[in-house]
Amino acid sequence: MMNRVISQQTHAEFMLQTLFYITRLVTEGDYGQITSLGLTEQQAKKIGTMPLDELHELALTMRSHMFKVAFDARILDAAFDIHRRKTMERQEMLAMILAGASCANMTEFYGINKSAYTRMRSQVGLSINDIGRPQVPDENGQRLIWSVWLQHEDLDEHPRLLAVHSATRYKIRSIWQLLTEWRRTGLAPDVFPPTELNTRLSRTDSNDDHPIIIH
Numbered sequence: 001m002m003n004r005v006i007s008q009q010t011h012a013e014f015m016l017q018t019l020f021y022i023t024r025l026v027t028e029g030d031y032g033q034i035t036s037l038g039l040t041e042q043q044a045k046k047i048g049t050m051p052l053d054e055l056h057e058l059a060l061t062m063r064s065h066m067f068k069v070a071f072d073a074r075i076l077d078a079a080f081d082i083h084r085r086k087t088m089e090r091q092e093m094l095a096m097i098l099a100g101a102s103c104a105n106m107t108e109f110y111g112i113n114k115s116a117y118t119r120m121r122s123q124v125g126l127s128i129n130d131i132g133r134p135q136v137p138d139e140n141g142q143r144l145i146w147s148v149w150l151q152h153e154d155l156d157e158h159p160r161l162l163a164v165h166s167a168t169r170y171k172i173r174s175i176w177q178l179l180t181e182w183r184r185t186g187l188a189p190d191v192f193p194p195t196e197l198n199t200r201l202s203r204t205d206s207n208d209d210h211p212i213i214i215h
Helices: 002-028 031-036 043-050 052-062 073-098 105-110 115-122 139-151 158-168 172-185 194-206
Strands: none
Touching: 002 031, 002 043, 002 052, 002 115, 002 139, 002 158, 031 043, 043 194, 073 115, 105 115, 105 172, 139 158, 139 172, 158 194
16 A cells, blocks of 8 residues: 555656656747647647646546657667767876876867866865966986887877876876977887886886885
């Protein structure tokens, strides 16, 4: 008996929210959407002029066979895919900010404004005010960045930047500034031989709490 009462209440709440949706469509004059729900314009206008208490009464009298919800599976799957991509992009953006991407970087990479950047910094526990430019890596630091960058040619640009940051602990803003300059001039530093590169990366990992090559 209790389950039946709960089910009736849930159904009435669903119907009431549907009626609210119809009144909003009437207010906006979206009769194309209204008729796609199976209502006539006259019926919709009648619902749209009802006071709140009458909408509640109407919702209580509506039965499930009066209104049916049907999903288009193909469109719903497409919506899921869009949501998944947006979620992944947002996770990537937060990772970029944690990795030291500046507001200018994020605007260039994702088109977000300063307000969104500040809000996202707050979400990941960083201070609202971004601290100024980090020191430019020295010669060995630049060689390390370039060597690791070339190691990850199979990655897209943003994951590649994160991979370089993860391996070297240099901030994204420093990495991107150097890459931009090297592309502009065509003058990149020499890469480390594999053995020396592995040694330097191991040293970075072992000093993760107090990195000796970070600026």
